[in-house]
Amino acid sequence: MKPKVSVIGASGYVGGELLRLLLTHPSVEVKYCYSRSFAKKYIHTVHPNLRKKSELMFTDEDPVSIASQSDISFFALPHGQSSKIMQRVLETGTRVIDLGADFRLEDPEDYKIWYKFEHPSPSLLQKFVYGLPELWAFKIKGARNIAVPGCIATSAILSLAPLAKMIQTTAIVDAKVGSSGSGGKPSPATHYSERFGVVRVYKPAGHRHTAEIIQEISKIKGEKVNISMSAHAVNMVRGIQTTTHIPSDDIPDIKELWRQFRQFYSNSPFVRIVRDKQGNNKYPDPKFTIGSNFADVGFEIDVEGRRVLAFGALDNLVKGAAGNAVQCMNLMMGFDEEEGLGYIPLHPV
C-alpha cells in the first residue's frame, strides 16, 4: 500500500502545484486536501488545470486529525500558521514537509529580526532540516521533518553556493520574480491592469528570504557573510531569476568557475549549468524551466568592473516550492530522487 500524503493549505498556488505533482507521483496516494474556505468543493473548481484528473474534494477537517491519518503531511500555509499547531502535528507521528517559512531559520532570533515574529515553538526548529537537497541530501534522507526553502532563496543559494568562498565584502542579489509567488488572493498590487508590464521594486531591502540566503551561504563559507537582496516584480506569472553581484579584487578565470560549478553539482539531477557562447540561452532564464523541477545556474566575470556574477533561474512553484518539496519527500522516503519529477520544461511558453 502506498504511503498516504495530505496537503494542508491545498487551495493556494503552492498547494495546487503540490497536487499537480502528487496526483501523478507513482509512489504515493493523495489522501486529504485541506482548505477551510473551499471545503466540500471539487479541487478543480479552484485549480482548473486539475479538471478530469481528480475527483478529490477539499476538506476542512482539523489539520491535526488529517496529519494523524497521513504518512506525510505537506503544509502550504501562510507564514506563522504551521508553527502554531506543529507540536501537536508532530505528536501524531506524521512526517512533515512545511513549505512555509516557519521552520527554515535555525536561530529563533532571526525570526525576530527578519519576520518581526516571536517564534511560538523555538525548540522545534532543530527538528527540521532545511530542505535543499543539493546541499543537504544526506540530512534529508534521515529526516522526518523538512522546511522547504523560499523560492528566491533557492535560486540565490544554488547559484551562489559554488562561489561562497569567493565572497569578500558582500554579495548583492538582484531578483526578478513572477506574480504567482504572491499567491492567489486579489489585491491592489496584483490587479492585472496595475501589475501588467511593471518592473516594480517591491522589496528593495529586508526581504525575508535574505535570512535564509545568509544562513546557508555562511554555513558553506564557514563564517557569517554579508548578503543583501532586492526583489523586483516583472511581467510574468511563473519564474524567478537572480543575478548576484559579488564585488571582488581577485577575479577567477572562467575555467576555474566551470570547474567549481561542475564539481559542486556533479550529483544534482535537477541543476543545469547554463553558459552557452551564443543563442538565446547563454545564461539561466526562467523561461526555459517552466513546469519543471530544474534550477538553472550560471556565472560570469567582469574584469573591468571587478565583479563575479552568479545567475539562477527556476520555476518558483516547482523547484522554488512544490517540486523541491517532492524531491525532499523522495529522498526522505527512499524513493528515487527524480520520481514523479520527470517533467521537461515547456518551450516555447
Next chain:
Amino acid sequence: MKPKVSVIGASGYVGGELLRLLLTHPSVEVKYCYSRSFAKKYIHTVHPNLRKKSELMFTDEDPVSIASQSDISFFALPHGQSSKIMQRVLETGTRVIDLGADFRLEDPEDYKIWYKFEHPSPSLLQKFVYGLPELWAFKIKGARNIAVPGCIATSAILSLAPLAKMIQTTAIVDAKVGSSGSGGKPSPATHYSERFGVVRVYKPAGHRHTAEIIQEISKIKGEKVNISMSAHAVNMVRGIQTTTHIPSDDIPDIKELWRQFRQFYSNSPFVRIVRDKQGNNKYPDPKFTIGSNFADVGFEIDVEGRRVLAFGALDNLVKGAAGNAVQCMNLMMGFDEEEGLGYIPLHPV
C-alpha cells in the same frame, strides 16, 4: 525492444514538442532527429528545455533512409515538403505520422482551392487517415499512415462536432491564436516589439484550416456545410481559442446541449466539457490547457441573438499538434491511448 521513432523536421516548435513527449514516452525509443540546418548540434541548442534530458544530436541523413530505420516516422515539415518524398517513404515500410497539411484533405481538388497547390501524389491521400481520435479512433487503430489535423481545425472541429446537425445556414469560427503556431523563424510579423500586445486579424478569410473543418463537419452532418473562419493573433505564445457562432432559428435548451456533448465525448479521455456557472473558467480557455493534451470544449445559447455558440481551447503544440500525434501513435500501435500523455496543465502560467 521498443519500437523506434524518428522525427523528420525536429528543429521547429512542433518537432521540439514531439521530442518533449517522445523522450519520456515509456513505449518508444527516439532514434533520429532530422534537421538539415542544425545537423550535428545537440538538440538542446535549439530546444533549450531539453538540456540535460537528452544527448541526441540532429542529423541530416536522408529522410527516406531515416524512415527505413524507423518503425514510426513523424514528419513535421513545412507544407508541401512531405508529399514530395512520401511515395519513397511509404515504400520503406515505416508507419507515418505527418503533422503537416499534405495528407489532411481527402479530395485533391481541395488542395487547389485552399492551398493553390497541385498535389504531387494525389493517389496517396487515401492511404492516410485523418488523425482526430475523438472522431476516427477505429480507423486510426487500423491505420499505418496518419495525417494530424491543423491546430485551429482541431479546436473548431472538436467543439463543433456534437452540434454538426444543428448547423443551418452557416457556422462562423472566430479563432484567437498564440505565436508558436507561426514557428520559430524570425520575421517582421513575429518581431517581438511588433507582435506584443496585438489583436491582429491575420487571416480573415480563406485560412487553409477551414478546408479541414468543412470536410470533417460535413461528414458528421451528412452533407456539405458552409463554414467560414477568421484567425486573429493575440498576445500569448501557446494556445488557441475558437468561438464558433451558429445562426439558428431553433435554439436548443442548455440541457439538450449538455446531453449532446456528454454523449459525443463519453469515451474521450482528452476532451473536457467546460461550462461552469461561476469562476474564471466558465468556458474553455487555453490558459487552463497549457502543456497538456486536453481539448476543452463548451457551448452557450443566445436566444435574443438567435445563435448557438461552440467554444474550443487547447495548447496548439500539444493537442493541436504533437500531443495529438502521440495519441494517434498510441492507438495505431495498440498502446494505451493516454500513454506518455498524462501531463496535467500548468496553472497558473
Next chain:
Amino acid sequence: MKPKVSVIGASGYVGGELLRLLLTHPSVEVKYCYSRSFAKKYIHTVHPNLRKKSELMFTDEDPVSIASQSDISFFALPHGQSSKIMQRVLETGTRVIDLGADFRLEDPEDYKIWYKFEHPSPSLLQKFVYGLPELWAFKIKGARNIAVPGCIATSAILSLAPLAKMIQTTAIVDAKVGSSGSGGKPSPATHYSERFGVVRVYKPAGHRHTAEIIQEISKIKGEKVNISMSAHAVNMVRGIQTTTHIPSDDIPDIKELWRQFRQFYSNSPFVRIVRDKQGNNKYPDPKFTIGSNFADVGFEIDVEGRRVLAFGALDNLVKGAAGNAVQCMNLMMGFDEEEGLGYIPLHPV
C-alpha cells in the same frame, strides 16, 4: 475665463483618463475631481501618471453642488448611479457628459431587457444625445447633455455603420478586450496570475453594449436589425478589437466597400480606414491606436464563406470613453473638434 469642468467619479480608470486629457486641454479648466473613497488625497496617488502634472486633490463634496459650480460635468460612475441624481444635476444648469450607461438607450424598456434595471428617470432619456460624433455631430453641437457610448459599442458601431444597409439576417460581433475596461477594483477575475495570458469568453451573449449597437445600426438601416455580440478578455491592458461577421448572399466587391467607408467617414478626423495589402497593419489593430482618440475601421469579403467582415480597433479608455467624451465636449462647446486630442498613438508599445 475658461469654462470650468469637473469629473464626478475621478478615481476610476475612465476618470483618470479624462483628467489626462482635460488637464492639457487648452480651452477648459479642471475644477473638481470627485471621489468619495479618496477625498483629500492628491490625484496622483491614484493616477501615478499624473504626478508632477497637477496639484489637484480629490473631493467628496456633493456631486450636485459640484455640478452647480461647473460649466460642464463629466460623470464617470458605475451603472445606475448618475441616473439617481441626474434630475437635480440638470436643474443646476450645468452641461452633462455622462460616460456611464444610464442615458445611452432611448427606450426605457431596453433598460429592463438588457440591464434588468427599472430606469428611475425615464423622462430624462430624451434630454440626452448619443455621443458618437461620427454619426450625430449635428445633434451633439446643439446638445446640453451627452451620453457617451460604451467602448465595445463604439468599435462595433463605427466599423458597421457604413455597412448597415448590407446586413441581411444578422451581424455577429466578436469582441476582444483589454483589462482596463473592467476598472481598477481588484477581483478574482482580474487577479494578474489568473488574468494573464487568457482568451476568456466572459460574456458570450447578452452583453449590455449589444443594445446600443442594435439601436444605432437599426437607425442607420431604417429598420430593426438582429445583431449579437460575444466578448472575450485577452492579454492586454488597453484596447478593443471587434470583428463583425455578416452572413450575406450578395457579396459586394472591395472597391464598393472602400467607397462606402470613404464616403461615410470623409469628415471624421478620428476615424482611419485601415486596409493595407501587406505589413503588420493590414486591418485595424488596437496596438496602433494606444493613447490616441483614433478609431480604426476596416473590412473584408469572404466569397467562399459568404460573409462580409467589418473590423474595428481603438483604445477603450480614449476613443472608447474619455477621448470621445472630450470630442463631444469640443463639438458642444464650439471648440475645434480635435482640440486637446492631438495625441499620436504610441508605437511600438
Next chain:
Amino acid sequence: MKPKVSVIGASGYVGGELLRLLLTHPSVEVKYCYSRSFAKKYIHTVHPNLRKKSELMFTDEDPVSIASQSDISFFALPHGQSSKIMQRVLETGTRVIDLGADFRLEDPEDYKIWYKFEHPSPSLLQKFVYGLPELWAFKIKGARNIAVPGCIATSAILSLAPLAKMIQTTAIVDAKVGSSGSGGKPSPATHYSERFGVVRVYKPAGHRHTAEIIQEISKIKGEKVNISMSAHAVNMVRGIQTTTHIPSDDIPDIKELWRQFRQFYSNSPFVRIVRDKQGNNKYPDPKFTIGSNFADVGFEIDVEGRRVLAFGALDNLVKGAAGNAVQCMNLMMGFDEEEGLGYIPLHPV
C-alpha cells in the same frame, strides 16, 4: 518661418519616436525623413501610429545634402554610421543632434575599450556636448552639436547623480529593459515566441553604456569611479528600470537622501522623485512613464545589508532617446524646455 528639422535614420523605432514628437512640436517643421530602405514610401507604412498624422514620405537623398537644407539634423543611425560623415555634415552649418553613440564619449580611447572601434574623427568629439539637460543645461544652451545619451545610461546617471559623492568602492547597476531598445529588425533574439516572458541576462558585463555612466558620474564625483552594469531583457516593449546597488560603510538617513535629490533636481521639469510610503508606485517603475519624457528617480537604504540604492525608470524611446533629444533641441534653440513634450504618461497601459 519655423526652423526646419530632418531625421536621418527615420525608419527605426527612435526615428519614429522623433517623428511622433516633432510632427506635433509647435516651433519646428519636419523637412526630410531619411531612410534608404523605405525611400518613397509614406512614413506611416513603417510607423503605423502616424497614419493620418502626416503625408510625409521617406527619402534616400544624400544625408549631407539633407543636412545642408536643415536647421537641425537629427541622426538616429546604428553605431558607427554618423561619425563617418559628420565632418561633411558639420561643414553644411546645420546643427546636429546625434542619438547614436558616436559622439557620447569624450576620450577616443574609450571607444577602443568599450566599442572595439577606432573613432574615424576623434577631433570632432570635443565639438559635441553630452545631451543630458539635467546635468549640462548650460552647455547645451550654447551648443551647436549634441550627443544624446544612451537609454540605460540616462536612467542610471539620473538616479545616481545626486549620490555620486557617496560612492565608495563601487556602484553596480542592474538594468531591466524592454524590447524596443533592440530596434525594429527581426532576429532570433527578438522573435516573439523566444522573447516573450524572458528574464534574459543579455549583457552581464561590458555593456557599452557603462562607459557613459562612468564618464558622467566621475565628473560629478570629481574622480574616476568604478561602476559596472548588467543588462536584462524583460517582458515588455517600452521601458527601462535600473536598480543601482552602492555598497557603503556609512549609510545616510532617508531625510538626507530626500534633501540631496530635491536639491539636485529642483529645476528639472522632467525628473520626478518617487518614494511613496504605500501603493503600487513606491519606487520608480517604467509603467508610469510610458509615452512621456519623465525620468523617475528614487532611493532607499539597506542598513542591515550596508547598501544605498538608487532607482531609475523611464520610457527608453522618449526620455531615453527621442524626447531627451527634443528637450536638448528646445534648450539649444532657446525654446521653452518643455515645448512639445507635455505628454502625460498613459495609465494603466
